[in-house]
Amino acid sequence: MRERKWAATSAAEFTDEGAMRRPEGFRQWVFVGTTVTPNEMNKGKAEFPEFHHVYMDRAGFAHYKRTGTFRDGTVMIKELAGVASKQASSGAGYFPGGLQGLFASVKSRRQHPEAPGNWGFYGFGLAPPYEKTAEVEPVKNCVACHQAAAAQDLVFTQHYPVLKAIRAAAGGGESR
């Protein structure tokens, strides 16, 4: 019964063989932060080039806002965009070009019972509209960095101002 409820409320869908289906409408999910690793600052080739737009599914976000934790079923999205220019009327910096990569992580006891934090990591390729399904990545490909460096439950919350603001609000600080 719990499994059925999970399936009804998680934004993640899987094939019978365990591949993740590409989430629909994730660009209308909740944005939590952008980091940028320009190629030119990484010897010409960033590992994940270059802007990282990070989203969270709406129900997972609502749960995080209420509890400060990632519920079973949470989906995080990282979509990449290239750097198109370094100068605009607002000053010097980095300005994005086209979208160029889609990655997801899903916290699921059912799908990843043995994985750290029950997180599974998926890559849908670099060319929009991206692949329709993705196989779960071998643990060694993603988990090591997320375990070693992510601030909370394998999620890089330290880089997501929107989630930081929620924690600050819970502590009586900044809020919205």
Added chain:
Amino acid sequence: MRERKWAATSAAEFTDEGAMRRPEGFRQWVFVGTTVTPNEMNKGKAEFPEFHHVYMDRAGFAHYKRTGTFRDGTVMIKELAGVASKQASSGAGYFPGGLQGLFASVKSRRQHPEAPGNWGFYGFGLAPPYEKTAEVEPVKNCVACHQAAAAQDLVFTQHYPVLKAIRAAAGGGESR
């Protein structure tokens, strides 16, 4: 009658004196792109420091997705975040810290009948949770740059990959 409909569907609210009320829940609106103008790349002080998170109200976004244009009543949000670090496990780059500024623009024939494109610009200050209301900025403060450099209807769509993807999809290119 049209005015009443507008008031019922726009995400923008105004006091009787014409000040804009701080939008609620804008962090759950539709994210369209981030630019970053680090202080260190701008002689120590960017005009808008440093990350710019840009959002669009949900009804305005839905209209843009359908038509490729900004409807009367559209609200754009720019929220700023500082640069907290330049190195992470994903590589060298710019990584955000706390939220530090809220700006809005509203396209409204009713509120800004004489303004270019009927856009009015508002600043809610630099310290979350920000000011409760904001007076419209004098035209000279914001409009000149937006008129001179923004790609579409005073909006810097050239920097917003999510809106670019919509236009590309309408032209038969990339989509989601």
